[in-house]
Amino acid sequence: SISNFKGDSISEVGTFQAYGPYGTLDMTGNVREWVWNIFGGRGMTLGGAVGEPEYTGFQANPMPRFDRSELTGFRTVRLLNPADLNPFGDPINRPEPPPLEFYKKLDEEAFKLYSTRYSYGKRDLDAKVIYVDESHQDWIKEKVSISVGYNNERMDVLIFRPKNVFNAVSSVVVYPGLNYFRDPPDIDDINPGEYGLDFIIKSGRALVWPAFKGSLNRIVDKAVAQPSTEDQMRQFREMMVNWRVDTSRTLDYLEERQEFNNSDFHYLGMSYGAVYTPIVLVFEDRYKSAIFLSGGFSPYAPPHSDGLFFLDRVKTPVLMLNVEQDFLIPTESQEIMFNGLGASNENKKYVLFKAGHWPLPRNQMINESLDWLDSYEK
Known part of the structure; x- marks a missing residue:
């Protein structure tokens, strides 16, 4: 993996040339990212961060919404139609296991x-x-x-x-x-x-x-x-x-x-x-x-x-x-x-x-x- 999981610290975006879909950079590793959804009253982050296991790059991680860790950032997006964001704001719930x-x-x-x-x-x-x-x-x-x-x-x-x-x-x-x-x-x-x-x-x-x-x-x-x-x-x-x-x-x-x-x-x-x-x-x-x-x-x-x-x-x-x-x-x-x-x-x-x-x-x-x-x- 060329993503920044095993480094000693976070790096400037693009340092590792870790390209994702549509020209995105550092979708996994470096810093995890806030997403719009919430889970159990917490914010949801994706992508994993430096120092974390590589599998965290593909698993959701709830965080307190007031968390201000340097390992958690956000990605901006410009929408052609603001209504396109509507489906992404629903809370995420996991099905409960059987008793x-x-x-x-x-x-x-x-x-x-x-x-x-x-x-x-x-x-x-x-x-x-x-x-x-x-x-x-x-x-x-x-x-x-x-x-x-x-x-x-x-x-x-x-x-x-x-x-x-x-x-x-x-x-x-x-x-x-x-x-x-x-x-x-x-x-x-x-x-x-x-x-x-x-x-x-x-x-x-x-x-x-x-x-x-x-x-x-x-x-x-x-x-x-x-x-x-x-x-x-x-x-x-x-x-x-x-x-x-x-x-x-x-x-x-x-x-x-x-x-x-x-x-x-x-x-x-x-x-x-x-x-x-x-x-x-x-x-x-x-x-x-x-x-x-x-x-x-x-x-x-x-x-x-x-x-x-x-x-x-x-x-x-x-x-x-x-x-x-x-x-x-x-x-x-x-x-x-x-x-x-x-x-x-x-x-x-x-x-x-x-x-x-x-x-x-x-x-x-x-x-x-x-x-x-x-x-x-x-």
């Missing part, structure tokens, strides 16, 4: 049959350390390659260990957002600070980032991440099985290393990783706790991958950090996921911030996350 009772969960016999696809057995990981980078002041970065045991494939795993910590550390495994399944950076360029996750490492924990099937350098067809055809849906369901295997292989590897406390593994899902990949929690019981950032139930997922049929079987303690004005995962969808989780009431928590889909308010996110992790490591 929880609309969905039928799998009974015990059906679930037992379905779960055979997710069966898992340990095997030799054939682990290879690709490199160890100690140049950062706060962490040691490792890139490891392991065999996943299917299709003769291997998986790269990035590990960020805190410096100057000499006891075995707990590990937080990252399940990333959609951009890592659609338009990812080079795996070696991943920086924990990009999404504000460096606080995990600074708290004395390891941040573990596997290249799950369909993400980073393991993408075969990026359309499968958001399937629309029958064949893509079939591949998506197969990818869900791969995620379960990739997860367990990752934890197997961490258990082999004395630097990691094999009784303190945690799940951290961001957006896509808090919508689709939580199915691994049904089959992997080594996670002490889980944190879902901007997650929830998706009514647009393929059948048997929307999460509802397995949510009540997720007994892992879960912290859900969400926002009120989320156009992608509205509060109704958030509540369906939270209420459907099988964890006991004292082992699940739902926090709602005043913000849009991403980023979450940093200080609150850090405080809630660290308190949650601490409470399950005692």
Whole structure:
């Protein structure tokens, strides 16, 4: 992409020669733009801005109408007929998802049959350390390659260990957002600070980032991440099985290393990783706790991958950090996921911030996350 998503700051219009239809410039990236419509009392912006994931260029983002961020601008237009603007001023509403009772969960016999696809057995990981980078002041970065045991494939795993910590550390495994399944950076360029996750490492924990099937350098067809055809849906369901295997292989590897406390593994899902990949929690019981950032139930997922049929079987303690004005995962969808989780009431928590889909308010996110992790490591 030549649009200004990965730059350090906004630039003058036309700097990147990113042409759109009819000679328009910078329709995506650089600064997001106000549009005429409103959503839930907020203004609507489009196009994404510098520093945001590239997929935001094609998704709506509600903002407070008094927001004056330098990352939000507007585009002028001269109409030949002012009446042409009339159809564009209507509020935008999203259809509410069906109530929880609309969905039928799998009974015990059906679930037992379905779960055979997710069966898992340990095997030799054939682990290879690709490199160890100690140049950062706060962490040691490792890139490891392991065999996943299917299709003769291997998986790269990035590990960020805190410096100057000499006891075995707990590990937080990252399940990333959609951009890592659609338009990812080079795996070696991943920086924990990009999404504000460096606080995990600074708290004395390891941040573990596997290249799950369909993400980073393991993408075969990026359309499968958001399937629309029958064949893509079939591949998506197969990818869900791969995620379960990739997860367990990752934890197997961490258990082999004395630097990691094999009784303190945690799940951290961001957006896509808090919508689709939580199915691994049904089959992997080594996670002490889980944190879902901007997650929830998706009514647009393929059948048997929307999460509802397995949510009540997720007994892992879960912290859900969400926002009120989320156009992608509205509060109704958030509540369906939270209420459907099988964890006991004292082992699940739902926090709602005043913000849009991403980023979450940093200080609150850090405080809630660290308190949650601490409470399950005692």
